[in-house]
Amino acid sequence: VQLQASGGGLVQAGGSLKLSCRVSKTIITHYAIGWFRQAPGKQREAVSAIMLSDGRTYYSDSVKGRFTISRDVAEYTAYLQMDNLEQEDSATYYCATGFLAAWHNYTPERDNEFYWGQGTLVTVSS
Numbered sequence: 001v002q003l004q005a006s007g008g009g010l011v012q013a014g015g016s017l018k019l020s021c022r023v024s025k026t027i028i029t030h031y032a033i034g035w036f037r038q039a040p041g042k043q044r045e046a047v048s049a050i051m052l053s054d055g056r057t058y059y060s061d062s063v064k065g066r067f068t069i070s071r072d073v074a075e076y077t078a079y080l081q082m083d084n085l086e087q088e089d090s091a092t093y094y095c096a097t098g099f100l101a102a103w104h105n106y107t108p109e110r111d112n113e114f115y116w117g118q119g120t121l122v123t124v125s126s
Helices: 101-103 106-113
Strands: 002-009 009-012 017-023 032-038 045-051 058-059 067-074 077-082 093-100 115-125
Touching: 002 093, 002 115, 009 032, 017 032, 017 101, 017 115, 045 067, 045 077, 045 101, 045 106, 058 101, 077 101, 093 101
Parallel strands: 009 115
Antiparallel strands: 002 017, 017 077, 032 045, 032 093, 045 058, 067 077, 093 115
């Protein structure tokens, strides 16, 4: 399984960015695609994920109402629209694929349950 991430960058607080993550067609059909993030000095945390097959989603409490995840099934791609960004959203965002339940119950000890793409830096300035 290969993942190709794009997006990210520098934005002012209150602004928007969009991330995308394309997975290879070898993805397990009942896997979700989504993102984690890790800020300097902090533990990696689950952000959002979406089932490629049926569109079920996961959002962390910290991004609910501000981030929207979507998918293009034909393109094996997920998108994360990040609106009303806050400085606390600054982090390296990692796209990944794995079981949706693993996002709900994520701990770093479960990293090996996912396939990972490269990190994308998101910086939100004041």
